[in-house]
Amino acid sequence: MLTRNSADVIVVGAGVVGAACAYYAARSGLRVAVLDRGSVAGGTTGAGEGNLLVSDKEPGPELELSKVSAELWRKLSEELPPDIEYEPKGGLVVASDEAGMAALRDFASGQRRAGVTAQEVPADRLRELEPHLAAGLAGGFHYPQDAQVMPALAAAHLLRAGGDRVRLRLGEEVTGLLTGASGEIRGVRTAVGELHAPYVVNAAGTWGGEIARLAHVALPVRPRRGFVLVTEPLPRVVRRKVYAADYVADVASGSAALQTSAVVEGTPAGPVLIGASRERVGYDRTLSPEALRRLAAQATALFPVLAGIRAMRTYIGFRPYLPDHLPAIGPDPRVPGLLHACGHEGAGIGLAPATGLAIARSLTGGEPPLDIAPFRPERFSPAA
Amino acid sequence: MPLSASEPYDLAVIGAGSAGLAGAVAGSELGLSVALLDTSAQTGGQFYRAPAPTLGAVRPEALHHDWSAYTDLRRRLARSDVRHLPGHHVWSVTKGDEEGVGGGAGDGLWAVHAVTGADGSGERPVRVRARAVLLATGAYERQLPFPGWMLPGVVGAGGAQAMLKSGLVLPGRHVVVAGSGPLLLAVASSLAAAGARVPAVVEASGYLRYARYPRALATNPHKAAEALIHGAALLRHRVRVRVRSAVTEVHGTDRVEAVTVTRLDRDWRPVRGTGRRIACDALAVGHGLVPQIELATALGCATRPLSDGTRALALDGLQETSVRGLWAAGETGGVGGAQLARLEGELAAVTVAARVLGRPAHGGRVRELRRRRDRMRAFADAMAAVHAPGRGWPRWLTDDTDVCRCEEVTAGRIREAIEDLGARDARSVKLLTRAGMGWCQGRMCGSAVACLATRGHTAEPPAERRPFATPVPLSALAALDGPAAPLATEPGGPADEPGGRTTTASGPDASPGDG
Ligand SMILES: Cc1cc2nc3c(=O)[nH]c(=O)nc-3n(C[C@H](O)[C@H](O)[C@H](O)COP(=O)(O)OP(=O)(O)OC[C@H]3O[C@@H](n4cnc5c(N)ncnc54)[C@H](O)[C@@H]3O)c2cc1C
Ligand SMILES: Cc1cc2nc3c(=O)[nH]c(=O)nc-3n(C[C@H](O)[C@H](O)[C@H](O)COP(=O)(O)OP(=O)(O)OC[C@H]3O[C@@H](n4cnc5c(N)ncnc54)[C@H](O)[C@@H]3O)c2cc1C
Numbered sequence A: 001m002l003t004r005n006s007a008d009v010i011v012v013g014a015g016v017v018g019a020a021c022a023y024y025a026a027r028s029g030l031r032v033a034v035l036d037r038g039s040v041a042g043g044t045t046g047a048g049e050g051n052l053l054v055s056d057k058e059p060g061p062e063l064e065l066s067k068v069s070a071e072l073w074r075k076l077s078e079e080l081p082p083d084i085e086y087e088p089k090g091g092l093v094v095a096s097d098e099a100g101m102a103a104l105r106d107f108a109s110g111q112r113r114a115g116v117t118a119q120e121v122p123a124d125r126l127r128e129l130e131p132h133l134a135a136g137l138a139g140g141f142h143y144p145q146d147a148q149v150m151p152a153l154a155a156a157h158l159l160r161a162g163g164d165r166v167r168l169r170l171g172e173e174v175t176g177l178l179t180g181a182s183g184e185i186r187g188v189r190t191a192v193g194e195l196h197a198p199y200v201v202n203a204a205g206t207w208g209g210e211i212a213r214l215a216h217v218a219l220p221v222r223p224r225r226g227f228v229l230v231t232e233p234l235p236r237v238v239r240r241k242v243y244a245a246d247y248v249a250d251v252a253s254g255s256a257a258l259q260t261s262a263v264v265e266g267t268p269a270g271p272v273l274i275g276a277s278r279e280r281v282g283y284d285r286t287l288s289p290e291a292l293r294r295l296a297a298q299a300t301a302l303f304p305v306l307a308g309i310r311a312m313r314t315y316i317g318f319r320p321y322l323p324d325h326l327p328a329i330g331p332d333p334r335v336p337g338l339l340h341a342c343g344h345e346g347a348g349i350g351l352a353p354a355t356g357l358a359i360a361r362s363l364t365g366g367e368p369p370l371d372i373a374p375f376r377p378e379r380f381s382p383a384a
Numbered sequence B: 001m002p003l004s005a006s007e008p009y010d011l012a013v014i015g016a017g018s019a020g021l022a023g024a025v026a027g028s029e030l031g032l033s034v035a036l037l038d039t040s041a042q043t044g045g046q047f048y049r050a051p052a053p054t055l056g057a058v059r060p061e062a063l064h065h066d067w068s069a070y071t072d073l074r075r076r077l078a079r080s081d082v083r084h085l086p087g088h089h090v091w092s093v094t095k096g097d098e099e100g101v102g103g104g105a106g107d108g109l110w111a112v113h114a115v116t117g118a119d120g121s122g123e124r125p126v127r128v129r130a131r132a133v134l135l136a137t138g139a140y141e142r143q144l145p146f147p148g149w150m151l152p153g154v155v156g157a158g159g160a161q162a163m164l165k166s167g168l169v170l171p172g173r174h175v176v177v178a179g180s181g182p183l184l185l186a187v188a189s190s191l192a193a194a195g196a197r198v199p200a201v202v203e204a205s206g207y208l209r210y211a212r213y214p215r216a217l218a219t220n221p222h223k224a225a226e227a228l229i230h231g232a233a234l235l236r237h238r239v240r241v242r243v244r245s246a247v248t249e250v251h252g253t254d255r256v257e258a259v260t261v262t263r264l265d266r267d268w269r270p271v272r273g274t275g276r277r278i279a280c281d282a283l284a285v286g287h288g289l290v291p292q293i294e295l296a297t298a299l300g301c302a303t304r305p306l307s308d309g310t311r312a313l314a315l316d317g318l319q320e321t322s323v324r325g326l327w328a329a330g331e332t333g334g335v336g337g338a339q340l341a342r343l344e345g346e347l348a349a350v351t352v353a354a355r356v357l358g359r360p361a362h363g364g365r366v367r368e369l370r371r372r373r374d375r376m377r378a379f380a381d382a383m384a385a386v387h388a389p390g391r392g393w394p395r396w397l398t399d400d401t402d403v404c405r406c407e408e409v410t411a412g413r414i415r416e417a418i419e420d421l422g423a424r425d426a427r428s429v430k431l432l433t434r435a436g437m438g439w440c441q442g443r444m445c446g447s448a449v450a451c452l453a454t455r456g457h458t459a460e461p462p463a464e465r466r467p468f469a470t471p472v473p474l475s476a477l478a479a480l481d482g483p484a485a486p487l488a489t490e491p492g493g494p495a496d497e498p499g500g501r502t503t504t505a506s507g508p509d510a511s512p513g514d515g
Helices: A016-027 A061-079 A098-113 A123-129 A151-161 A205-214 A246-253 A289-302 A304-308 A345-364 B018-029 B067-079 B157-167 B183-193 B207-212 B214-218 B221-236 B338-357 B363-386 B411-419 B426-433 B446-453 B474-478
Strands: A009-012 A032-036 A091-095 A119-122 A139-143 A166-170 A174-179 A185-190 A194-196 A199-202 A222-233 A241-244 A263-266 A271-275 A310-321 A328-331 A338-342 B009-014 B034-038 B083-086 B088-095 B110-116 B124-135 B139-141 B154-156 B175-180 B201-203 B241-243 B245-251 B258-263 B276-279 B282-287 B289-291 B303-305 B311-313 B326-328 B402-404
Touching: A009 A016, A009 A185, A016 A032, A016 A151, A016 A166, A016 A199, A016 A338, A016 A345, A061 A345, A091 A098, A091 A123, A098 A139, A119 A123, A123 A139, A151 A345, A151 B426, A174 A205, A185 A199, A199 A205, A205 A222, A205 A310, A205 A338, A222 A289, A222 A345, A222 B474, A241 A289, A271 A289, A289 A304, A289 A310, A289 B474, A304 B474, A310 A345, A310 B474, A328 A345, A338 A345, B009 B018, B009 B110, B009 B338, B018 B034, B018 B067, B018 B124, B018 B338, B034 B088, B034 B110, B034 B124, B067 B338, B088 B124, B124 B338, B124 B474, B139 B157, B154 B157, B157 B175, B157 B183, B157 B282, B175 B183, B175 B245, B175 B258, B183 B201, B183 B221, B183 B282, B201 B245, B245 B282, B289 B311, B326 B338, B338 B363, B402 B411, B402 B446, B411 B426, B411 B446, B426 B446
Parallel strands: A009 A032, A009 A199, A032 A166, A091 A241, A199 A338, B009 B034, B009 B124, B034 B083, B124 B326, B154 B282, B175 B201, B175 B282, B201 B241
Antiparallel strands: A091 A139, A119 A139, A174 A185, A185 A194, A222 A271, A222 A310, A241 A263, A263 A271, A328 A338, B088 B110, B110 B124, B139 B289, B245 B258, B258 B276, B303 B311
8 A cells, every 4th residue: 555655656647648647557556646736637638628539640659659549548448437438439521622632632541551540431421421511522531540538537537447556636736856866756745745756757738847847857848728619418410520621731731821620529418519729828718709700610611500509618728739749758868767748739638548558668667558759758958 | 780880889888787777877977888788688687677568567666675776777778878788698708909819809999799689590699899898797596405406396586586576476375485695585575475475484594693793784774674674574474584494305296395494503514303394385595696707707807705605806996807997896796785786886887987088087976986885895795704605504415416407416426526536626526527517507506516526615616717608609609700800790691711710829730639
């Protein structure tokens, strides 16, 4: 059992990423203390959607991470209670014209080479997949590997499934890191007292840069704001995750014009989620009617039946992003004992399991589930 | 849009109850151009409710203790240039910065976003721009759950009163009135006067505690008089008032047949063995009022905790919120009654006029309004302290009592989320159980969930950030003005191409993958 103030590893942050780190570390036999200044999933995890997507990722390290994660989520869905609302529902990306369709084809063929399943859907078969889609679309691609979870419940049940080896300390803010004579990690200091462990995992999400600063190292995590619209509960009018292909065309053309690309999806509880916008505006929480206007316009353009449906609420979250839009995962060579698992931007729910497993392997000296070199946390410091 | 003629207004008033009506009328009389928006088809708010004309000749003044104050305001409104916009449901207020980024008015003006005809197909988005905003959206009733509270026949105490005033309908023939707060006596005497039998008024606090605030009572003689009037009416109808007691269970299969009334200790814990069954066919219950302030908190306005566990807007001496240019009056600043609301509305209008028209307010008038307001606020705060829910009330919940009625979340599931899943506040309980995610967006269960989440400790609800004050059709959102064309509104016009507009600052790397 865990003594009151020591553990094998301390995880800072009880979001989905910290929960996944704790889960896999506990599975490997480690005693884990998870600290959060708020509640479980009280950070960005409680303000995101639960899309587990491979469809939107181009070949590269993030796609690799998401493929490993997709498989881990599938296994987790068998181990965790059904409350996490895992649904392997698949995604559908649609194009409004032939140019968009051509770009989609290009994108999909690259993904296929990287092992993603992508099936072309001709225009006249779109409504077999999504009966309420707007008329006149040029076609689309179906991605059966896309799935969904309810993020807050997923985080809570990952922590709970860690069993006795995971101890939660909520409402406790980490205010300092304890280090030994040669700068190695010895634990953390909180408002309540000290907690000792040879390893600390920085899973503080958007606030990960501040934890790094406590260790006197730089990790430039910044917030990127997003709004999500939530409708009144509906019977299933949207079956998959549906979004427009225009972003692919925009990325291909190198245009800076793309801002909001609404992903429309139904949830088991009934409401349809429409999200999300992206803006770099710091931690500004004021409502942006323009962001909402665009989300609503895009969603109703895809699904005209939604026009008469009410948005019940909107919520706002701040994605943790790093300059190259890849997360920081793994040990920090600058501070022995400090590991990072943060900066997952708009894909942290999807990428959490592979991140957690990689951290656990690294703590126990095991083989990582994939090459994590592209996620080296020190990659932004001038010396690296 | 038909409003563009007089836009932008000097002042947009949201809410046409006592506070908003007084503010709009006074503002207009001081020379401001004023728009007055309210969800309701009629003015008067929660307190002044005239029966629908179709109900024929009734005397609304019989159910109101100062009806003439209202008829006076109504007369002045009719004579004024105030643009009254009934049936306008405001869902958000935004402030445009100089460049128009963020979809506000784009010129430092306020934009008040509303939908009309909230009863279905005729909904239309409306945006009203103004130099100043007066928020007078009143309050809603606080409910604490108990076993059986979802049975037909259980109604809100304030709701019963409102029904009676506007439609002259009784919730039942034998109506127990329960909960806490000064409203209960008013409700009971109206019900009795309208012909219902009231087997008991059950008040969880004790009125004796008013005695701790002798100054507030002595300086508010009309309040004491009101209490006496209600007291006399109750005596006449032989209504028994039980203090330090609560309805801890409702009995019945298809509707209310009886209630159990139990004595409470100082902390509102039910005292075992004191339960008594009282037969009735309806229960009118309420635990005071909660200021309705989400339009302001969404803008980041500062709030202040009230001693009854609710939150009100923090206002300066002249009714301005912490956000410059946004004023508030009436229950939004703390529950204090119709007369205080009128005073505050007027005071706000006077200071708005001074700011917008750039001429000093009449010092004597401001001083007199402030003096009376301060006296009445002191009484209101004393009242809040007397009726603060004790921390022991969750003891009367069983694990299978529904706390959130929209999503049917039981007390047991909420306890599980707190004990096993790591919830620590109303927001995380909501995320982990869906309590508060339904149609009412937590207005009904929010106080109870906050109490449970903090395990009965001072259940100070966080400043609610509920970005939509009311559900908004997606078509109305999609037709919102873009900042490029702040004046032209084409309700129901074609939607933009997805991703076609570029005002928000994000990079080309944006992918939609996080939905
Ligand atoms: C609108 C929106 C939509 C999104 N949709 C998706 C989606 O569909 N799919 C997807 O995969 N991702 C999505 N995301 C992204 C996803 O939500 C995040 O990447 C993910 O939640 C990050 O999880 P985390 O555990 O790293 O951070 P968080 O959940 O923020 O957890 C970090 C925790 O650290 C705690 N903390 C911080 N500092 C301290 C300290 N000093 N001491 C103690 N505790 C501290 C915080 O309280 C917080 O609870 C979305 C994000 C947004 C904003
Ligand atoms: C249910 C209930 C019953 C009451 N019964 C009594 C009683 O019997 N005796 C007594 O002395 N006091 C009673 N009160 C208290 C009394 O109503 C208030 O003291 C008084 O009405 C305060 O005036 P106000 O202008 O602040 O708010 P209100 O009179 O409540 O006016 C607020 C107005 O704002 C409008 N509004 C709110 N939100 C929006 C929005 N988003 N968009 C557009 N319009 C909006 C509402 O439709 C309403 O007309 C009651 C209160 C409630 C809530």
